[in-house]
Amino acid sequence: MAGTSSRKSGSAGTPTPSSTETDLVKEAEATRASAGYHLIGKRTPLIDAALKVTGRAEYTDDIKRPGMLVGRLLKSVHPHARIRSIDVEEARRHPGVAAVLTGDRYPTPFGVLPMTHDETALAVGRVRFLGEHVAAVAAVDEETCERAFELIHVEYEPLPVYDDPKVSREPVPVKIHDRALRDTNLQKEVFQHFGDVPKALEGASQKVKLSGKYLGVSHGFTEPHCTIAEHTPDGRLTVWSATQVPHYLHRSLSEVLGMPMHRIRVVKPEVGGGFGGKSDPFPHEIACAALAIETGRPVKVLFDREDVFYLNHGRHPTQNDVTVGVDADGKFLAMDIDALIDGGAWSSFGVVTTYYNGVLAMGPYRFDNFRYHGARAYTNHPPSGAMRAHGGTNMRYTVESVVDEIAARMSFDPIELRLQNFLPPNFKTINEFRITSNSVRQCILAARDRSGWEEKYRKLPYGRGIGVACGFYISGSNSPIHFTPVFPQCTVHLKADMDAGVTIHCGAADIGQGSKTVLAQVVAEVLGIRMDRCRVAAVDSDTAPVDLGSYSSRVTFMMGNAAKAAAENLKVPLLQAASELLEVPPDRLEASEERIHVKERPSQGVPFHEALHKAMETKGALVASGAYSTKPLGGTFKGAKAGTAPAYSFSAYVAQVDVDPETGFVHVENVWAAFDCGRPLNPLAVEGQIEGSIHMGLGQLLSEGLSYRGARLMNPSLLDYKILTPMQMPKVECLLVGEDDPEGPFGAKEAGEGPLVAALPAVGNAIYDAIGVRLMDLPITPDKVLRALEEQRKKGGAVKPPAPTRPSKRTPTHGGR
Amino acid sequence: MNGAGGAAVATDAVRVVVNGRPRTLERMPERSLLQALRTELDLMGTKYGCGEGQCGACTVLMDGKAVHACQVSVKEVGGHDIVTVEGLARGDELNPAQQAFAELGAFQCGFCTPGMVVGTTALLQRTPSPSEAEVREALEGHLCRCCGYTKVLRAVQRASEISRERARRSA
Numbered sequence: 001m002a003g004t005s006s007r008k009s010g011s012a013g014t015p016t017p018s019s020t021e022t023d024l025v026k027e028a029e030a031t032r033a034s035a036g037y038h039l040i041g042k043r044t045p046l047i048d049a050a051l052k053v054t055g056r057a058e059y060t061d062d063i064k065r066p067g068m069l070v071g072r073l074l075k076s077v078h079p080h081a082r083i084r085s086i087d088v089e090e091a092r093r094h095p096g097v098a099a100v101l102t103g104d105r106y107p108t109p110f111g112v113l114p115m116t117h118d119e120t121a122l123a124v125g126r127v128r129f130l131g132e133h134v135a136a137v138a139a140v141d142e143e144t145c146e147r148a149f150e151l152i153h154v155e156y157e158p159l160p161v162y163d164d165p166k167v168s169r170e171p172v173p174v175k176i177h178d179r180a181l182r183d184t185n186l187q188k189e190v191f192q193h194f195g196d197v198p199k200a201l202e203g204a205s206q207k208v209k210l211s212g213k214y215l216g217v218s219h220g221f222t223e224p225h226c227t228i229a230e231h232t233p234d235g236r237l238t239v240w241s242a243t244q245v246p247h248y249l250h251r252s253l254s255e256v257l258g259m260p261m262h263r264i265r266v267v268k269p270e271v272g273g274g275f276g277g278k279s280d281p282f283p284h285e286i287a288c289a290a291l292a293i294e295t296g297r298p299v300k301v302l303f304d305r306e307d308v309f310y311l312n313h314g315r316h317p318t319q320n321d322v323t324v325g326v327d328a329d330g331k332f333l334a335m336d337i338d339a340l341i342d343g344g345a346w347s348s349f350g351v352v353t354t355y356y357n358g359v360l361a362m363g364p365y366r367f368d369n370f371r372y373h374g375a376r377a378y379t380n381h382p383p384s385g386a387m388r389a390h391g392g393t394n395m396r397y398t399v400e401s402v403v404d405e406i407a408a409r410m411s412f413d414p415i416e417l418r419l420q421n422f423l424p425p426n427f428k429t430i431n432e433f434r435i436t437s438n439s440v441r442q443c444i445l446a447a448r449d450r451s452g453w454e455e456k457y458r459k460l461p462y463g464r465g466i467g468v469a470c471g472f473y474i475s476g477s478n479s480p481i482h483f484t485p486v487f488p489q490c491t492v493h494l495k496a497d498m499d500a501g502v503t504i505h506c507g508a509a510d511i512g513q514g515s516k517t518v519l520a521q522v523v524a525e526v527l528g529i530r531m532d533r534c535r536v537a538a539v540d541s542d543t544a545p546v547d548l549g550s551y552s553s554r555v556t557f558m559m560g561n562a563a564k565a566a567a568e569n570l571k572v573p574l575l576q577a578a579s580e581l582l583e584v585p586p587d588r589l590e591a592s593e594e595r596i597h598v599k600e601r602p603s604q605g606v607p608f609h610e611a612l613h614k615a616m617e618t619k620g621a622l623v624a625s626g627a628y629s630t631k632p633l634g635g636t637f638k639g640a641k642a643g644t645a646p647a648y649s650f651s652a653y654v655a656q657v658d659v660d661p662e663t664g665f666v667h668v669e670n671v672w673a674a675f676d677c678g679r680p681l682n683p684l685a686v687e688g689q690i691e692g693s694i695h696m697g698l699g700q701l702l703s704e705g706l707s708y709r710g711a712r713l714m715n716p717s718l719l720d721y722k723i724l725t726p727m728q729m730p731k732v733e734c735l736l737v738g739e740d741d742p743e744g745p746f747g748a749k750e751a752g753e754g755p756l757v758a759a760l761p762a763v764g765n766a767i768y769d770a771i772g773v774r775l776m777d778l779p780i781t782p783d784k785v786l787r788a789l790e791e792q793r794k795k796g797g798a799v800k801p802p803a804p805t806r807p808s809k810r811t812p813t814h815g816g817r
Numbered sequence: 818m819n820g821a822g823g824a825a826v827a828t829d830a831v832r833v834v835v836n837g838r839p840r841t842l843e844r845m846p847e848r849s850l851l852q853a854l855r856t857e858l859d860l861m862g863t864k865y866g867c868g869e870g871q872c873g874a875c876t877v878l879m880d881g882k883a884v885h886a887c888q889v890s891v892k893e894v895g896g897h898d899i900v901t902v903e904g905l906a907r908g909d910e911l912n913p914a915q916q917a918f919a920e921l922g923a924f925q926c927g928f929c930t931p932g933m934v935v936g937t938t939a940l941l942q943r944t945p946s947p948s949e950a951e952v953r954e955a956l957e958g959h960l961c962r963c964c965g966y967t968k969v970l971r972a973v974q975r976a977s978e979i980s981r982e983r984a985r986r987s988a
Contacts, residue, residue: 049919052927053911053934055862055902062861220962222866222874222928272864272928273962305867512926512963684922688964692925695965718871718960726953726966 022813024446028737032679038592039525040746043684046517047531048270048510057270060226060242065298068228069098071291072145073284073301074135074152075310076127079163079380079711080176081156083125088135091151096144099294100152101136106290110252112280113481116187116347118177121256121286127156128176128345129382130711131310133283138291138299161380163711165317165342168377176345176378185378187343188354190639194430195369200334204325208405212322212398213777215705216342217315219387220696220723223272224303225311227285229292237293238265241285244274244509245549246539251482252281253289268539274511275696276386277313279551280348284311309716313385314706316353316376317342318394322361324402330412332421334369337361339395343376344383349390350376352477355642356391359431361399363472364440364650365421370430380711386551388696389756392473394778397701400469400761401774411805413457414468414765415448418652419811432635436647437741437749440470443674444652445813446735451654451672454810458769458803463659465770465800469761470652473754474645475744476554478630488627489554490562491545494523494570497621500609502527502570504536507547508559513752514685515555519563521681522745526567527574528591529608545625553750556681557646558628560745566626573622574608577615581606647741649754650676653694655730655762659770661789661798664782666702668730668763675755676738679747687734690755694732697759699724705779772801831895835860836904842891850894851875851886854901862902862931866960873959876932877901883939885958902931905938913979914938914972923972925963933959937973946977 032041051057088100103124109117123134137148160174168185176185201207227241237259243249246266254261271278288301303311320339326332339357343350358372407414423429425438447468456466480489493505504523510516520534537543547559575586578596582604590599597605615622634644656670673690680686703722707714715721740747768774773788792798831842835858842853854860866874868887875886878900905912911919914937924930933956940947940955947955952973961969
């Protein structure tokens with residue numbers, strides 16, 4: 001068999017940039033260093049490192065309250081059924097049981113988006129997926145809860161089960177929700193058309209259409225969902241929960257429990273990963289609170305891993321078709337997309353998902369004609385929801401595969417083809433996204449140079465290959481989910497007291513990404529003090545100002561700007577006090593190295609704490625607030641706000657793979673990940689986001705997928721749901737080449753979600769380079785590789801695709817812009 | 818069953834040494850060591866992630882060997898020596914694995930980290946200077962969803978260096 005003997009070399013190593021090339025990464029680093037910040041841009045270990053490596057960081061399940069009961073939720077055994085009756089009397093009487101609740105107690109519907117409230121704390125009259133909660137029990141221990149479950153008698157009347165979104169979009173005899181569109185089970189449908197796609201496609205010299213198929217994916221966070229609630233005799237409810245968005249939970253608790261928000265306190269302890277999977281307000285959080293109210297005792301609800309899989313809210317199972325037409329020179333003319341996504345039983349973020357599957361598809365490329373039809377169907381699968389690079393991942397794989405296929409058919413080098421078609425910086429797209437900073441060119445050139453692309457593309461032996469793909473993602477959603485009453489996207493409060501420490505209150509949720517560290521870096525940078533003076537208070541709704549949440553990759557941009565504004569406001573009285581002490585006007589002073597001193601004469605100054613104490617003489621502790629609001633963006637057509645963001649991240653990844661044609665096993669050897677997050681505030685954390693994103697992306701690409709038989713989830717465990725282990729992780733090189741963004745804090749943009757999207761198609765395109773087959777059905781498990789190779793052999797032999805014949809312009813690392 | 822609660826079923830007590838101290842586990846001999854550590858001894862550093870020995874968040878040392886505490890029952894640990902993440906540091910001095918993970922940012926949410934540093938400690942006791950391949954293999958039973966292991970692999974090498982530096986200093 002061709003090529004099998006060449007597979008022995010194993011590690012591919014990391015080529016160094018050739019000496020003739022300019023090193024874009026080093027250049028970008030040098031430019032950033034010239035700004036002279038003392039903390040911003042430095043590799044900064046996370047401020048909670050010592051707590052996390054010693055096991056002392058406190059997650060929700062680590063909290064014990066006096067007299068705490070165990071809360072458990074009874075799961076539906078039917079995917080779709082009417083609940084004829086629930087008899088809980090025997091369970092209620094069982095010794096050790098403190099309360100049993102059913103859906104009729106708190107039937108108010110809720111949901112993360114104000115326009116699609118279709119969830120309830122416990123099922124009301126109907127179950128819509130296998131695993132939906134039908135009753136909640138609070139008891140002295142787990143065993144008693146389990147015994148109580150046996151004593152709860154639920155009579156179900158099965159209903160037709162919908163497990164295929166293609167069926168859901170046709171007329172159906174039973175609607176899963178009354179709010180489904182027309183006589184179908186569609187939850188949301190989007191049509192958009194800019195320019196004239198049919199005409200542009202007609203005039204195209206090449207049209208490529210590919211269809212992608214994607215299984216659902218679990219977030220796979222290691223900390224299962226957990227909530228503790230306590231209702232105290234003063235009429236207040238406190239809820240500790242593993243949540244990404246304490247504020248949404250706060251609102252939903254109030255709406256469903258009928259309790260004013262000011263009597264509810266939501267606390268977010270450490271969160272063991274979220275990735276979007278803890279961003280909805282969840283039924284179990286409300287049910288836990290309801291049990292606490294009912295019993296008057298603290299109640300903890302902790303999910304087991306199987307419960308996590310059944311609650312799901314992971315990436316949507318998707319089928320999409322992408323057609324791109326190009327002219328004879330390789331200029332992209334039009335893109336036409338059709339997407340059908342399986343939303344499962346609830347809406348969740350589905351309206352946003354339906355838009356994002358289309359509106360984010362063009363970036364980072366320029367198109368003048370674009371058409372999108374997207375539909376999200378209700379089915380009786382566990383609900384799909386928001387997951388890292390929400391709506392931007394599955395579609396990106398198909399788009400980048402199409403671009404690779406165009407290059408192959410038209411005999412272009414795929415990097416040259418992309419370079420011809422990138423959006424420029426400071427540009428308005430056909431769907432009215434405002435593009436500002438954009439270093440996608442630097443990204444692809446850096447990835448090309450570092451990977452040794454020109455020596456490898458189409459030149460590696462059969463079975464080994466290299467591929468490229470680009471990415472694009474929002475740096476925070478410009479339109480908040482809750483827009484009435486009008487609030488800033490993020491607010492930060494600071495307090496500096498006589499101990500010369502600065503307490504930072506912020507509602508943004510650090511879920512591991514390191515936002516607490518960014519807060520401390522930003523505040524300490526502005527005040528010119530050491531980071532250890534900054535204390536970041538845990539998110540507690542009693543003290544933290546409202547933040548609209550850790551989702552849509554918005555925290556660094558929005559929280560960072562709010563923190564910077566707050567610190568600048570705190571600095572004003574400090575400079576004034578120092579001015580009085582030094583008898584120098586405040587505008588001639590600056591704060592650095594723990595002092596406030598004369599700008600041009602650093603020796604003339606006062607220590608930070610002396611200026612602070614002087615300022616406190618009449619005011620007491622200094623307090624300051626800073627806020628960030630987005631400017632109005634986007635067009636006026638229906639859905640114009642979807643995908644608008646104050647900035648966008650860009651990326652270009654090159655991946656190198658080794659495919660074993662005997663076993664079908666794909667080994668990813670290297671990923672060169674060039675990313676434009678503007679100025680990285682903490683490069684250590686940015687690298688962590690990129691490396692983690694690649695791990696997550698390759699999991700979806702190669703091994704992860706929620707597999708259903710009918711409506712039954714077949715792999716709700718980490719035994720059968722295969723997350724990549726250290727054995728499968730490639731070597732990753734992060735190339736941070738972004739230029740400062742004009743509106744980001746210190747020039748920063750997002751790095752939390754965007755780093756995922758290019759990882760999957762870069763590897764998919766590398767597989768094509770290795771063995772000449774294009775695999776569009778994810779995950780790409782060895783059996784699918786073998787089947788594709790078998791078909792390829794039937795057609796005439798296993799070979800690498802031909803090398804490009806068009807004379808490469810060999811775009812120089814500089815110029816050509 | 819995930820160990821959120823505490824059963825009040827008193828049966829045979831199990832004697833065990835945990836982090837150098839003799840302890841008696843009096844309740845729930847049928848339950849896992851993970852549950853006993855968390856509910857009876859308040860050692861919250863050992864985490865429940867999956868309960869089926871797949872994620873490694875509950876890794877502890879049993880007679881120096883890394884085990885998944887969710888897969889060991891209380892009655893199996895009688896007479897054995899258990900070390901949890903809380904038993905790794907000497908006073909304020911982090912053990913080499915902890916120090917290396919903290920310095921190099923080899924964690925994000927931190928939920929898998931106690932298990933990872935315990936697993937790393939076990940590896941370095943067995944193989945003081947592991948190759949990258951040995952590290953990958955030794956940590957195969959640990960899932961990290963945040964950091965993609967890249968910094969973990971480096972941190973284990975760094976922990977190995979720190980161990981050698983400390984040995985030289987104390988020699």
